[in-house]
Amino acid sequence: MTDPALEVLWKRVLDGWDDEATHAAFTEHCRNTGQLLEAAVRYRGMAGDHVRGAVADRHLRGVAILAMAALEQTRSERRPAGPRWLLITIAVVLLSAAAGWLRAVLR
Secondary structure: OHHHHHEEEEHHHHHHHOHHHHHHHHHHHHOOOOHHHHHHHHHHHOOOOOOHHHHHHHHHHHHHHHHHHHHHHHHOOOOOOOHHHHHHHHHHHHHHHHHHHHHHHOO
């Protein structure tokens, strides 16, 4: 599905490549609509252009930073593994049981 607003903004970017405001509007729209991948694809496609490549690379890095920030916001808190004393107790009980079993088998 194509986003008409994205297409219009991208055309403005291409028509006014040196205008930072058009790049900002395009990137902001992509961020707000969850289309940072599309922005990255488009800037990556321009990276090989000998005239526009440097600007495209700079904006591609900016899109990557925005994507990483978005991922960071969705990351869940790490749950604690449990009380350490409980893990030690379980380990001691299992080792004692294994030692008892070995003694019984080796007799």
